[in-house]
Amino acid sequence: MHDLLNDPNMNNYPEFRTFCELKRRGLRKQALAAMTPFLEMVETWDFDQRQEFVAWLYTHDESSDQNDSYHIFVYSLVTNVLQPTLHEWKRRFPDDPRPFRWLQEYEQAFVLGGLSEQIAVQALMDRKIFALWFAFHHINEDLYLGEVEEDRGIIMEARQLNQSVLSEEKQAEYEAELSYYSDLLTDWVTYTQTKSKDESFLDWCERYERNDPFTKSYYYEK
Structure with a gap:
């Protein structure tokens, strides 16, 4: 919030500044009340003014602390200003990837922006990694929540998409995660095909010296 309040462009929006200052002080009710005059002012703006804001x-937001998003993107601002403007923006300029990205329509943002849309690319990668995490997060209880062929497809798609990640460090991190899930999926399939009646997946992993984090308590953090 400090960086936003010190942004020179904030001087163009005194009513919005009041909202942010109250929010920073933890005065939630007063801040929400202060949003009303700002919304009333926005109603007088044309599209270009709303687009600029x-x-x-x-x-x-894309370069700031994620905690700022929680404090700034309140319901009244999102529903009355941000979303309507972004949807109008898409209609007026359908080749601009930014409104798609900010509406979290990352597939279309990537189609339009290509490699320049690294935020969209990494968001899509994170979604695929999360889908794999969800499929396996109860595997230590012998409970696999995914579909084998579907998850194989996700891994293949993610590896192809990962080629569009320009950060070598981030690309390597994604590949390490995909390799892990690929190995875990292979182990699970093998286990289900060869397990004895009383052997759990944890016991099977221990017998074959598989050191999978999911065989212990494990929780995903985005």
């Missing part, structure tokens, strides 16, 4: 706010 929305682009400024989202661009700042």
